[in-house]
Amino acid sequence: MTTIVDYGMGNLGSLVNMLRRVGVKAVVESNPSAISSATKLILPGVGAFDAAMQRINGVPGLREVLDRKAIEERTPILGVCLGMQLLTNSSEEGQLGGLGWIAGTARRFPRDGRLKVPHMGWNIAHPGLPSPLTAGVGLEPRYYFVHSYYVLVDEPAHSLMRSEYGVQFDAAIARDNVFGVQFHPEKSHRFGMQILANFAAL
Amino acid sequence: MSSLRTRIIPVLLLRGESLVKTTRFGKFTYVGDPCNTVRIFNELEVDELLFLDITATPEGRGPNLPLLADIASECFMPLGYGGGIRSLDDAKSVFDIGFEKVAVNSASLVQPRLLTDIAQTYGSQAVIASVDVKTNVFGKPSVRIEAGRRNTDRDPVLWAVEMERRGAGELLLTSIDREGSWNGFDLGLIRSVADAVSVPVTAHGGAGSIGHIGEAVHCGRASAVALGSMVVFQKKGMGVLVNFPDARELHATLEGR
Numbered sequence: 001m002t003t004i005v006d007y008g009m010g011n012l013g014s015l016v017n018m019l020r021r022v023g024v025k026a027v028v029e030s031n032p033s034a035i036s037s038a039t040k041l042i043l044p045g046v047g048a049f050d051a052a053m054q055r056i057n058g059v060p061g062l063r064e065v066l067d068r069k070a071i072e073e074r075t076p077i078l079g080v081c082l083g084m085q086l087l088t089n090s091s092e093e094g095q096l097g098g099l100g101w102i103a104g105t106a107r108r109f110p111r112d113g114r115l116k117v118p119h120m121g122w123n124i125a126h127p128g129l130p131s132p133l134t135a136g137v138g139l140e141p142r143y144y145f146v147h148s149y150y151v152l153v154d155e156p157a158h159s160l161m162r163s164e165y166g167v168q169f170d171a172a173i174a175r176d177n178v179f180g181v182q183f184h185p186e187k188s189h190r191f192g193m194q195i196l197a198n199f200a201a202l
Numbered sequence: 203m204s205s206l207r208t209r210i211i212p213v214l215l216l217r218g219e220s221l222v223k224t225t226r227f228g229k230f231t232y233v234g235d236p237c238n239t240v241r242i243f244n245e246l247e248v249d250e251l252l253f254l255d256i257t258a259t260p261e262g263r264g265p266n267l268p269l270l271a272d273i274a275s276e277c278f279m280p281l282g283y284g285g286g287i288r289s290l291d292d293a294k295s296v297f298d299i300g301f302e303k304v305a306v307n308s309a310s311l312v313q314p315r316l317l318t319d320i321a322q323t324y325g326s327q328a329v330i331a332s333v334d335v336k337t338n339v340f341g342k343p344s345v346r347i348e349a350g351r352r353n354t355d356r357d358p359v360l361w362a363v364e365m366e367r368r369g370a371g372e373l374l375l376t377s378i379d380r381e382g383s384w385n386g387f388d389l390g391l392i393r394s395v396a397d398a399v400s401v402p403v404t405a406h407g408g409a410g411s412i413g414h415i416g417e418a419v420h421c422g423r424a425s426a427v428a429l430g431s432m433v434v435f436q437k438k439g440m441g442v443l444v445n446f447p448d449a450r451e452l453h454a455t456l457e458g459r
Contacts, residue, residue: 013300017275046302047325116402116425118327118371122207122249142207144250144280146302146327164205187280187302189247 002200003038006030007055007062009082010044018186022197032061036068040199041075045082049106049149050094052082057096070101074177076202077101078133084173084180085151093149102175104153115166118148125161125171125183133179133198134160134172141191143171143183151182208419208456209249209426212433212446213406214239216255216285219269223434224256225382227334227350233434233442236269240276243433246446248279252305252374252428254332255285256349259308264292267299274300284332284374288313293320297328305374307332308347310365311354321369326401329372331365333358335391336378343391350378362395362403372402374428380408382431384438387414392422404428410438412447416455 002019004012006028019026026042029035043066045052057063069075079087088098091106098106109117122142127134150169153159161172163182172195173180179199185192214236215222221233233239236253243251253273255265264286274281283296284305293304306317310331321329334346335358345356354361362373375395377388387408396403402425405418409429418424429447436443 011297011300011302013274013298014277014281014302017300018278020275021278046328113400116400119206120327120371120402121209121426124205184280187278189244189278193278 001038002026002040002042003035004028004042004044005035005066007052007059009052009055010046012044014186015042015044015080018193018196019200022193022200024196024200030059032059032065035062036065038069038075040202041066041069041077043077043079043083043086045080045086047082048093049082049085049091049098050096052086053094053096053098056086056099066099070099070178076177076199077179078199079178079180080186081147081182081184084182085149087173087178087180088151088153091149101178102153102158102173102180103155104151104158104170104173106149106151108149110166118146119150119165120146123163123165123183125163127161128159129157131160131174132202133174133195135198137191137194141194143181143185143188143191145171145183147182151180207249207453209404210415210447210452211250211252211404211426211428212243212248213252213254213428213430214434215430216253216266216269217257219266221434222256223382223431227378227381229382234444237272237276239434239444240273242444243446244276244278248446250280250282251277252282252284254305255283258286259348260351264288265296267295270296270301271299282330284330287316289316290319290323293324297324303328303330305330305332307334310368311347314368317365317368317370321371326369326371329370330374330404331362331368331370331372332374332376333362333365333395334376334378335388346378358391359394359398362399366399366401370401372404372425373399374404374406377407381406383408384410384431386410387418387422389417389422392418392424396423396425402426406430412452412455415447415452419456
């Protein structure tokens with residue numbers, strides 16, 4: 001069962017709605033034992049990095065279950081928006097460590113007044129390395145973004161799509177069974193639907 | 203620079219279970235069923251949709267949650283809602299359904315903390331301050347609330363700055379005088395507000411052509427443009443036709459590419 005991890009951060013209704021549209025029955029779970037039986041996990045997230053990590057670390061057993069699913073069981077996991085930033089090591093937004101499954105960091109967009117922060121709206125994500133997650137999205141798919149911090153992965157091989165907003169950043173990342181998208185696929189029409197359908201088909 | 207597209211946002215007015223379109227906040231024209239209309243905007247792949255329930259505050263009620271849930275289940279683009287948001291709980295119930303932004307208007311006058319409370323809980327990007335402006339016979343603009351019925355005598359620029367200070371992530375700036383007119387935006391008003399705040403300003407009221415949209419961005423310095431009549435009527439004075447400007451022409455005008 002595709003399971004959306006509910007740790008109290010983020011808009012889960014729209015993810016469920018779009019998954020239903022692509023024919024995937026998803027459940028929303030906060031209980032670590034229910035999460036441990038998932039066949040696929042989606043890690044959503046809106047808000048602050050430390051607040052999210054505090055909640056994940058604060059639910060007894062949740063961090064352990066997530067680590068086991070990601071590393072030992074190799075369950076496909078998709079982090080969305082802040083959920084993608086959590087996959088990395090750290091963020092300039094907070095002090096706490098991230099999940100650390102994909103080496104990288106989240107950095108703050110420069111606030112020099114040239115561009116408004118957050119980066120909010122529709123932008124193009126350029127597919128790079130081929131991946132089952134981004135199969136069939138076309139050459140210049142556009143996605144809806146809302147974020148004030150951007151991810152740069154350490155290894156170029158972990159970058160799937162790149163976007164640009166004052167700086168170049170990683171819009172989609174992957175390492176083995178762990179995937180992340182900075183944009184909101186659930187709010188990005190057919191472009192996002194393709195990503196969620198691809199993830200469901202993994 | 204950036205490849206970020208200027209957001210062009212259809213604004214859809216709810217009155218009971220129906221969609222309507224107004225002119226200068228009056229003269230209601232029936233447009234259709236909200237869910238059917240949303241499906242068309244889905245197919246047109248619009249950037250974002252904003253729903254305003256224009257009878258919620260006058261009727262003293264909150265959001266029509268069952269209807270909003272139906273809308274959200276059909277929408278695969280960013281969604282905003284305004285109308286009768288009077289508490290953090292009202293906002294929470296709208297977010298839980300799958301909307302990512304709420305617009306606060308009338309309540310900002312009597313509950314100065316509300317906008318801040320929502321922004322602190324859900325982030326500024328989730329809060330739109332909706333500012334309705336009407337110009338008096340002497341040409342002096344002032345902020346109106348309660349669907350345009352009540353004059354606050356507040357200056358739009360000062361009020362907009364105050365809304366940003368309280369935590370609004372963006373402003374929806376509506377010219378009541380231009381709303382439904384097809385005559386173009388009040389560029390002076392838009393520019394005066396856009397120059398005074400650092401959050402994005404969405405220009406609303408008066409769009410009748412792609413040229414007008416370009417003016418709002420290039421002369422008014424709006425970050426985004428809201429469309430009403432243009433996306434629900436065939437032409438001025440003609441019948442209902444849910445539509446959206448040609449994306450190629452639109453973005454050639456806006457971004458020159």
